[in-house]
Structure formats: C-alpha cells, structure tokens
Amino acid sequence: MKAIAIDGPVGVGKSTTARLVAKKLGMAHIDTGAMYRAVALYQIENELDMHDADSLEKSLAQIEIEIKNVSGEQKIFLNKRDVTEKIRTQEVSEGASVVAPNPRVREKLVAAQREMAAAGGVVMDGRDIGSHVLPDAGLKIYLDAPTEVRARRRLLDIEAAGKSASFEQVLAETITRDDRDKNRKHNPLVQAPDALCIDTSIFSCPDETADKIIKIFLDIN
Numbered sequence: 058m059k060a061i062a063i064d065g066p067v068g069v070g071k072s073t074t075a076r077l078v079a080k081k082l083g084m085a086h087i088d089t090g091a092m093y094r095a096v097a098l099y100q101i102e103n104e105l106d107m108h109d110a111d112s113l114e115k116s117l118a119q120i121e122i123e124i125k126n127v128s129g130e131q132k133i134f135l136n137k138r139d140v141t142e143k144i145r146t147q148e149v150s151e152g153a154s155v156v157a158p159n160p161r162v163r164e165k166l167v168a169a170q171r172e173m174a175a176a177g178g179v180v181m182d183g184r185d186i187g188s189h190v191l192p193d194a195g196l197k198i199y200l201d202a203p204t205e206v207r208a209r210r211r212l213l214d215i216e217a218a219g220k221s222a223s224f225e226q227v228l229a230e231t232i233t234r235d236d237r238d239k240n241r242k243h244n245p246l247v248q249a250p251d252a253l254c255i256d257t258s259i260f261s262c263p264d265e266t267a268d269k270i271i272k273i274f275l276d277i278n
C-alpha cells in the first residue's frame with residue numbers, strides 16, 4: 058500500500074491526526090518531528106551546542122534513532138533508550154527547531170525515514186514528507202490553520218500538561234518556529250504541488266480531520 062504523507066506547520070495537529078488515520082486504516086504511524094527532537098535531546102543531555110554544525114556532525118555519528126510501533130503507539134528510542142516522553146519538553150521543541158535546518162541532520166534523518174517507508178503502509182507526518190521525503194506517496198495532505206488558532210491549541214496542550222504560559226508567548230514562539238520551518242534553505246516547509254490542503258480550523262477535533270483524510274484515501278483506492 059502506498060504511503061500517506063501529512064505535512065503542515067507547528068501546532069496544526071499533524072501528529073494526532075496522522076496517528077488516528079494510521080490507527081483507523083491499520084497502517085503504521087511515523088512522526089518524523091520526533092526524530093529531530095531526539096537529535097536535540099542528545100545535544101541537551103550531552104551539553105552540546107545546538108547551533109554548532111561540527112558538534113552536530115560528530116553527534117550524528119554517535120546517534121541511533123529507532124521508531125517502533127508498540128500496541129499501535131509510536132515509541133522513539135535514542136541509542137536504545139525509550140525517550141518518547143523526554144522529547145516533549147519546551148526545551149526540546151525549541152532545540153529541534155534549531156537543529157532541523159542543518160543539512161547533515163536532514164540527510165541522515167530523511168534516509169532513515171525513506172527506509173522506514175519502504176515496506177509500505179505508513180502514515181508519515183512532518184514538514185517535508187510530500188515535498189521531499191516521499192515524492193511518490195499515494196496521498197499527500199497539507200494541513201493548515203491560522204497562526205492564532207494554532208497558538209491557542211498549543212497553549213491548551215501546555216496547560217493540559219500542567220504547565221503555564223501566556224498566549225502572547227506561545228504566539229511569538231509559533232511565529233518564530235514557522236519562520237524557521239518555512240525559510241530554511243534545505244527542505245523548507247512547503248505544500249507539495251500535488252498535495253491537498255485542508256484547513257483544520259473548520260474542524261472541532263483531530264478525529265474530524267482524520268475522518269476527512271480517510272474518506273479521501275478510500276475514495277481514491
């Protein structure tokens with residue numbers, strides 16, 4: 058079965074939607090953002106500079122990242138250690154956004170992503186999946202929503218995790234991360250020409266977005 062590629066900006070609900078689509082269609086979910094987060098976590102834990110290209114290149118030689126589906130849930134392992142929870146902090150989010158533009162980091166992670174997709178039957182989400190990683194995906198979806206809507210959703214997630222932040226702070230971070238994703242030199246976030254754009258702000262929850270994607274997928278298969 059051909060892959061489903063789901064791309065879009067920060068806070069649009071890609072990973073939750075992709076997980077639901079994969080679950081309902083019995084496919085494997087690969088959240089590629091988690092891989093960039095794992096690289097950032099390695100730099101943080103080893104007190105290495107996120108911005109230093111030489112340091113990142115050395116780290117890449119030491120890093121092994123694996124994604125496994127355990128009871129339908131994605132687990133991510135950094136050098137054999139389960140870091141699924143550890144990569145969800147604000148510090149790692151910020152770090153991932155800094156390491157993601159590095160071409161060596163992208164080269165290594167994109168190669169691993171293509172290898173994982175080779176077996177078929179995957180729903181892969183990220184920023185460059187339809188445009189670069191899997192140009193032959195069977196279905197390409199670009200999820201979008203206005204910046205304020207995405208910032209509001211991220212704030213709710215932060216609060217649900219028992220933490221606090223101001224809307225202005227989350228909005229500013231969303232704008233900065235969008236800017237890094239869209240304006241980087243290597244594989245920036247763009248809608249692939251053959252991707253279908255869905256504005257998720259018209260849906261009240263990721264389940265509705267997932268159902269829409271599943272309907273499109275079943276119609277063309």
Ligand code: DC
Pocket residue numbers: 067089090091093094150153154155157158182183184185186234238
């Ligand atoms: O989706 P996320 O917030 O977990 O992604 C973490 C970072 O990785 C984010 O700054 C964008 C980057 N990323 C990327 O450049 N390419 C991808 N395919 C996935 C994520």
